[in-house]
Amino acid sequence: MPIPVPWRLALLCVALTGLPVSNVAGQRPDIPEFNTLRTPTSPAFVLLGAEPTSVERPSTPADFAVSVVNASQNFSALPKNFALEASPYWLAGHPTRRWQDDITRNIWQSLQRTFTVSAGTAQVGTELAPVTGVAISGRASLLSGRLSDKTIAALNRISLLAAQEQADLLVALNAAGLKWADLLLRMTQKDQPAFDDYNLIQAGLAVIADSSQGNRRKTLDIALDAVGRQVARVRAMPHRVDSLTLATAAAEGLRVAFQDGEIAAPEVSETARTALTKELQEFASVREGLFVELAGGASLQAPSAAIDSAALDRWGGLLTLSYQLPQVSFIAVARYLDAGNAPADDAFDVGARVLFNRAAYALSLEYVDRHLIHADSAPRPWRLAGVFDYKVNSTVWLTGSFGRDYQSQRAGSLLAQLGVSLQFAKDRVALPRPGVE
Amino acid sequence: MLIQPFDGGIRVIDTRVYKVRKTSSVTLTDLVGDFQAGGTSFSWEDVIKVGTPNFDQEPVNPSGAPIEDTFLHCATKVIDINPNTNRTSVIYTLMGGVATETFPYAVQVPEEGMAQYLITFVFTL
Numbered sequence: 001m002p003i004p005v006p007w008r009l010a011l012l013c014v015a016l017t018g019l020p021v022s023n024v025a026g027q028r029p030d031i032p033e034f035n036t037l038r039t040p041t042s043p044a045f046v047l048l049g050a051e052p053t054s055v056e057r058p059s060t061p062a063d064f065a066v067s068v069v070n071a072s073q074n075f076s077a078l079p080k081n082f083a084l085e086a087s088p089y090w091l092a093g094h095p096t097r098r099w100q101d102d103i104t105r106n107i108w109q110s111l112q113r114t115f116t117v118s119a120g121t122a123q124v125g126t127e128l129a130p131v132t133g134v135a136i137s138g139r140a141s142l143l144s145g146r147l148s149d150k151t152i153a154a155l156n157r158i159s160l161l162a163a164q165e166q167a168d169l170l171v172a173l174n175a176a177g178l179k180w181a182d183l184l185l186r187m188t189q190k191d192q193p194a195f196d197d198y199n200l201i202q203a204g205l206a207v208i209a210d211s212s213q214g215n216r217r218k219t220l221d222i223a224l225d226a227v228g229r230q231v232a233r234v235r236a237m238p239h240r241v242d243s244l245t246l247a248t249a250a251a252e253g254l255r256v257a258f259q260d261g262e263i264a265a266p267e268v269s270e271t272a273r274t275a276l277t278k279e280l281q282e283f284a285s286v287r288e289g290l291f292v293e294l295a296g297g298a299s300l301q302a303p304s305a306a307i308d309s310a311a312l313d314r315w316g317g318l319l320t321l322s323y324q325l326p327q328v329s330f331i332a333v334a335r336y337l338d339a340g341n342a343p344a345d346d347a348f349d350v351g352a353r354v355l356f357n358r359a360a361y362a363l364s365l366e367y368v369d370r371h372l373i374h375a376d377s378a379p380r381p382w383r384l385a386g387v388f389d390y391k392v393n394s395t396v397w398l399t400g401s402f403g404r405d406y407q408s409q410r411a412g413s414l415l416a417q418l419g420v421s422l423q424f425a426k427d428r429v430a431l432p433r434p435g436v437e
Numbered sequence: 438m439l440i441q442p443f444d445g446g447i448r449v450i451d452t453r454v455y456k457v458r459k460t461s462s463v464t465l466t467d468l469v470g471d472f473q474a475g476g477t478s479f480s481w482e483d484v485i486k487v488g489t490p491n492f493d494q495e496p497v498n499p500s501g502a503p504i505e506d507t508f509l510h511c512a513t514k515v516i517d518i519n520p521n522t523n524r525t526s527v528i529y530t531l532m533g534g535v536a537t538e539t540f541p542y543a544v545q546v547p548e549e550g551m552a553q554y555l556i557t558f559v560f561t562l
Contacts, residue, residue, distance in 0.1 A: 060545075087521060089521075090521040090522045093470075093471060093522075093524050093526060093543055094470060094471050094472065094526075095468075095470035095471060095526035095528055095541055095543060096468065096470055096528070097470055097471065097472050098468065098469060098470065098472065099469075099472045099473060099474055099518065099519070101472065102472050113521070155474050155518065156490075158474045158516060158518070159469075159474045159475060159476045159490035159491075160476060160489070160490045161476070162474070162475050162476035162490060162513075162514040162515075162516060163476025163477055163478050163487050163488035163489070163490040163491070163514075164476070164478070164487055165476075165514060166476060166477060166478040166487075166488075166512035166513060166514050166553075167478035167485050167486075167487045167512075169478075169512050169553075170478055170479075170480045170485050170510060170512055171485065173510070173555075174480070178510070182508050185452075185508075185559070186506060186508075190454065190559060190561065195452040196439075198452050198557070199438070199439040199450045199451065199452055200439065202439075202450050202555055202557070203439055203441050203448070203450055206441070206448060206450070206553075206555060207443075210443065210553075219441070280516065283518065285518060285519075285520065
């Protein structure tokens with residue numbers, strides 16, 4: 001059903017509609033766990049009770065607009081099975097902000113840089129009684145620690161190595177023929193076409209100097225053509241004979257370089273590049289210290305996707321305090337859920353978690369006390385769980401958990417799992433293979 | 438401006454004019470933005486200077502050295518270490534010529550990729 005025009009803008013601004021977890025008649029919906037104690041990445045999806053198979057994460061305002069327009073069919077209908085997550089601060093560029101400006105954050109900077117909004121829709125109900133649900137949530141950190149000393153030291157090393165590697169590149173560019181390119185440009189009229197061809201010549205020299213792969217031959221051929229055009233410009237201008245001879249020699253030097261695709265000079269140092277590659281493979285950006293995180297969300301249910309019949313169903317809020325040190329973290333959380341049409345599930349949780357981690361293993365212990373607001377159940381439900389992860393080797397982790405869930409009388413309340421995690425992540429930076437075509 | 442993809446990143450190549458006077462002493466400042474990590478080096482008249490890792494009003498031509506019709510080659514590598522964005526940016530600022538000018542560049546790279554900026558400044562009267 002099409003969305004009335006006045007509602008479309010409202011949906012864009014504050015789409016506080018919602019949807020409950022799908023449930024078969026006769027079963028009470030489970031209270032969302034909010035992914036145990038950590039603030040879920042997308043509380044909206046938790047309230048929705050759906051794990052989207054794909055989530056759109058636009059990185060620019062244009063991407064965001066396209067996502068919304070496409071999903072809503074140009075604002076003509078509620079999107080179906082749609083999930084989106086966006087951080088407004090990061091949709092825009094920040095060209096005057098260095099990484100050093102993010103070592104610490106004040107409250108406003110923390111809120112700006114951590115605020116994320118997520119929204120999702122899902123089709124629930126039955127074929128005879130379809131229901132569309134929409135949920136929206138937001139999360140942000142009032143405090144988000146500071147970059148660890150180890151991270152700061154690594155970033156300083158990475159930046160210095162990047163600078164040294166560029167110095168090595170400049171040496172290689174000169175060896176490949178940058179001076180010849182400069183000479184030709186110096187002898188032409190300095191207009192945009194000459195600059196464009198000079199850029200193409202530099203692109204060819206960079207491919208040779210940097211041992212780049214990809215469209216190598218094509219880039220060199222384009223550079224060769226650019227040399228020809230540049231020489232024609234030089235010849236079209238009045239020059240002394242010896243200058244023209246010099247220009248011809250420069251052009252010939254460039255042609256040889258581009259036809260061979262090799263540097264006509266001793267090998268340039270690879271030390272900085274190799275060291276930089278190693279640093280990047282080991283790099284991880286870590287923030288430590290005090291974190292205070294807030295999250296909240298709401299879900300609406302719209303039978304037959306009729307916007308006028310949409311009604312608020314569930315909403316919840318979460319406050320997380322944590323203190324993170326290099327090898328230990330302490331987390332405390334308070335969360336509230338209003339379960340809407342199932343008031344017996346309205347709950348207020350308070351919990352804590354401690355996590356130890358080393359290079360080869362991690363241990364954590366978590367306790368959560370639940371207060372069912374409208375139920376007089378005795379004893380009060382509580383959860384206690386221990387989790388461990390052990391690194392068997394670089395790609396295999398052994399993981400296990402043991403404990404009890406909230407209501408010990410309920411089937412499945414014993415937590416006892418053991419499993420294996422296999423990691424197939426790519427290398428962060430491909431090691432260079434100079435000289436290989 | 439030319440954009441050239443390479444293994445794991447994007448290369449930006451550009452040539453710009455900066456107006457100077459016969460007696461100008463030009464300085465270079467560069468700023469790697471978007472909370473990314475990066476370093477710059479430059480070469481001018483066979484002299485290569487390595488950034489620490491960037492430059493802040495670094496003299497290009499030693500005092501008295503003629504600068505007209507010479508080229509300043511800047512090379513900056515920016516690595517995407519910011520998990521929140523794949524955007525990279527560099528702002529070059531030249532001072533000491535006819536006027537102070539800034540030359541901003543920005544490009545989006547693959548996830549955890551890098552950008553290489555090769556910018557040539559041509560000094561003319």
